Amino acid sequence: MVLAMVEAGAGAILADNPPHQAGAGVVADSCAGCHRTHTAQADGLLTEDQPALCYSCHGAGGTGANTVVEEGKLYGGAASFTALKAGGFVYALIDTDSEGTPGPTNIFALEAPEPVTSAHAVDGSPGTAWGNGETATGPGLTNFELRCGSCHDPHGNGQYRSLRPIPPGSGGAGQTVTDEDPKDYDTTNFIDVWYVPRGDWRGAGRVPRPRTLLHQVPRRPRYERTYVRVLSPDFDARSGDADGHAGKPDFDAGPGDADGNAGPGHLSTGALAGRRHSRAYAGRQHQAAEDGQQGDLPEMPQQVVIRLERRSAAGSDSTNSRALDGRSAVLAEPSEKTCAGSTTTRAFIRRGRPIPGRRGPGFTDGWLEKGGEKE
């Protein structure tokens, strides 16, 4: 998903991309995909009423979008589909009784959809906007008509999921939600709702990071890997936390080599926040200093990427470390760890800087192109 944002040339259509892209309007379908000037069949000069119009692409059998919200599926991955974070309106892929295995931190995704038991009614039928209004004013706004476009701006607005700052009729004062970067529509663990606000990887608008989980990262067909995010600074993956959450895999830095690519030593998740103190990084810095490259190695925390792979145990390999044309370096050799009881995960860490002028919608293009190579 991360990379698919950039290389969506295979017919995939993603939010805030055509046709839901503010200011695009470059092809006839940018308007005519949904509107008819003189022959519209629904309010707003739409070809069809919501949600049927939206389901033309985002519904079961719709070929215009990977995000099939009717069934809670995301297409375009290695598997025939994966689970949308938001669930679905008719079906969903949430393993709702999975919290006990292997631990209370997991709500895994199902492989087959199940009918939903409750959903936001998006067909415009009158309902109650529960909790709307001031306190002590009753259960909420009644006869509230909700449609897809009540929450999402189909013209795109740069917000997370194209959410409207003020859903029409809500009476809200306005609340923007920074888009994630990169976009990631699906999940394998519904308890993990963490996302990367735009700009975070580039060092701007950096916000405290909540915890995230380092397992069950789905493998993508075209890119083989998924970039994931940095962990909570204070989270000790190995020992678990005070709430009893299971410990997460740690990553052993491989043996150092003559190029200084990987200093030996253990790199815990806690070390990720203070990477400059990790032995891996220290070794790299030391080597770089010896090579006279100190100036080329700025302090790294803003730009470290953890890359995870999920592979079958039988088919795993370890040929996935490399330096990236001087802009990044592998600091740790991949290390196989079993996590979540069923997934073999590899991880190694890179640092680097965005390539100026090559900004993409997610990472910089430079990152994507390099990191997205198949092995």
Place this chain on the structure above:
Amino acid sequence: MKWLISVTGVAAGAALMLIVAGLAGTATVSADNGPHVQGAGVVADSCAGCHRAHTGQADSLLTEAQTGLCLTCHDGTSADTNVVDGVEVSSDGALRAGGFTNARLETFDTTANTIAASTPQAVSSEHDVDVAGVLWGNGVNDNVDPGDVGGTTTLRCGSCHDPHGNDSYRILRPKPNGSGAAGDADVADEVTIDYTTTNYFDVSGVSQTEISAWCGQCHTRYLASTSAANADFIFTYRHESDGSGSDGSEAYDPGKAPSCIRCHVSHGTNAVTYSTDPTPTPGGDPTPTPDPGYSGRVPWPGATPAAGDTSSNSRLLRMDNRGICQKCHNK
């Protein structure tokens, strides 16, 4: 090249006519001038420029069938209005109506409130003449399932323009031939006739309500004073199009309805449309991609459109793709 309609209708013999009709010394003819002046009829060519009493070669005793007869003058050889190429000969100005073979709209102009005139480009859609075509939206609003988009008709230059002159804007017939309209729709002529423009976004000079009502003589079910639903099975929700409150020159104002000509030209446009190509080249190859595009994934109201009746048809629009929508809505 397809032979096409003429803006001022029958004009054969105009080169001779203009001399004796009081325009001696000029080389061009203007609408409601030359041979197209109501009640002129003072010289032989007033009739004989186009008609033969005993040796006519086409219906109505015409010397030649339309469109060829009209283009005897309006192809740039004698009349000032070269409707083939969309240009006024004397000034080399761009005709407001576009043209039938070439037109001069800078259809990718993203400047606010401006669509500049450009160099000649091949048209991508035009009012077909001499061939049977769909009279889109003709008829009454009804709720017949699946309904029809309009009957068929064969347009000719004289379907819209009265070659004998009638003092109307562009000598438009109050009741276009074949329209089936019940009453007349008069369009007052310009105070100062000007066939050209340097800004195709400015369509002032003619009453916006009158010109919309006139277009509505044929395209009856397109004419809308509200975007609320009506009973028609196909033309159910419609963009306001009656020109109310508008003088045709102002920027977007939600309180003013555009007229038909705010978005469409009447003769032909060189706008290009792409269904799904994400990076169209302005003025480039208009060939649509095979991909059905988003519009190919949503249902056509009432029936499956005929080939070519998709969003990749430029529909006489003034800008590439749906740029004319963006001109106001800026989504």
